[in-house]
Amino acid sequence: MSQLLEVSGISVAFDGFKAINNLSFSIGPAELRAIIGPNGAGKTTFMDIVTGKTRPDSGHVTWGERNVSLLRMSESRIAREGIGRKFQRPTVFEDQSVLDNLVMALRNDRGPFSVLRYRRSDGDLGRVRELATEIGLADQLNTRAGILSHGQKQWLEIGMLLAQEPRLLLVDEPAAGMTKAERDRTVDLLRRAAETRAVIVVEHDMDFVRKLGCKVTVLHEGSVLAEGSLDHVTKNQDVIDVYLGR
Numbered sequence: 127m128s129q130l131l132e133v134s135g136i137s138v139a140f141d142g143f144k145a146i147n148n149l150s151f152s153i154g155p156a157e158l159r160a161i162i163g164p165n166g167a168g169k170t171t172f173m174d175i176v177t178g179k180t181r182p183d184s185g186h187v188t189w190g191e192r193n194v195s196l197l198r199m200s201e202s203r204i205a206r207e208g209i210g211r212k213f214q215r216p217t218v219f220e221d222q223s224v225l226d227n228l229v230m231a232l233r234n235d236r237g238p239f240s241v242l243r244y245r246r247s248d249g250d251l252g253r254v255r256e257l258a259t260e261i262g263l264a265d266q267l268n269t270r271a272g273i274l275s276h277g278q279k280q281w282l283e284i285g286m287l288l289a290q291e292p293r294l295l296l297v298d299e300p301a302a303g304m305t306k307a308e309r310d311r312t313v314d315l316l317r318r319a320a321e322t323r324a325v326i327v328v329e330h331d332m333d334f335v336r337k338l339g340c341k342v343t344v345l346h347e348g349s350v351l352a353e354g355s356l357d358h359v360t361k362n363q364d365v366i367d368v369y370l371g372r
């Protein structure tokens with residue numbers, strides 16, 4: 127298989143306004159990609175379409191080895207197919223410990239009645255420790271999530287998504303509100319996560335995007351304006367005119 131997700135020729139209009147306009151995009155199974163673009167370019171709407179929250183008026187979105195269409199699937203089915211989404215604001219269970227948040231995320235996996243029967247197993251604890259190490263919170267397992275820093279909460283939520291072993295992770299503006307040290311650790315975390323899965327990062331912070339060191343897709347008015355390395359797209363005059371030069 128060459129691509130994990132293939133989006134071709136999608137368009138969606140809200141009250142006649144084309145938020146997404148004949149957009150095509152694809153990402154491989156172990157690839158990190160940054161999406162940038164001015165406010166209103168369609169970045170959120172694009173993620174809404176991939177996750178099934180918004181249905182495009184036209185176009186195709188195909189997924190996985192069997193090229194199944196995501197357009198007929200519900201949001202929850204798409205999540206079960208292995209597409210995880212991290213919104214900008216962290217949504218962890220503040221009164222629970224880091225450990226319990228990660229255990230709950232593992233539990234999410236197990237079907238509708240499993241929560242009732244659930245017992246924490248040694249295997250789960252092993253996996254939770256692995257996840258906590260991956261997100262840099264191994265020493266905070268018993269800390270209440272509510273007292274973590276903003277960056278640590280973001281990592282915890284990424285860990286909760288990783289617990290479900292997504293094949294594609296969509297991450298919305300992770301750098302916002304983070305300290306420089308937290309941003310650097312987030313870059314490492316996302317780069318590592320993308321060694322074994324596809325990761326799409328929507329971000330305005332160009333320094334952060336540069337550190338991600340990945341291919342960049344620039345959206346503008348619902349279409350791809352430019353694509354390539356950050357150096358390549360930042361030299362593009364159209365990109366300078368609509369985004370960087372403002």
Ligand SMILES: Nc1ncnc2c1ncn2[C@@H]1O[C@H](COP(=O)(O)OP(=O)(O)OP(=O)(O)O)[C@@H](O)[C@H]1O
Pocket residue numbers: 140141144145163164165166167168169170171172
């Ligand atoms: N449900 C909706 N109804 C009407 N218009 C919408 C809706 N959702 C998005 N839009 C419009 O579609 C365009 C694209 O919005 P979108 O939020 O996808 O852009 P964005 O690139 O994520 O912007 P930002 O960087 O500000 O988050 C905007 O003009 C927005 O106002």
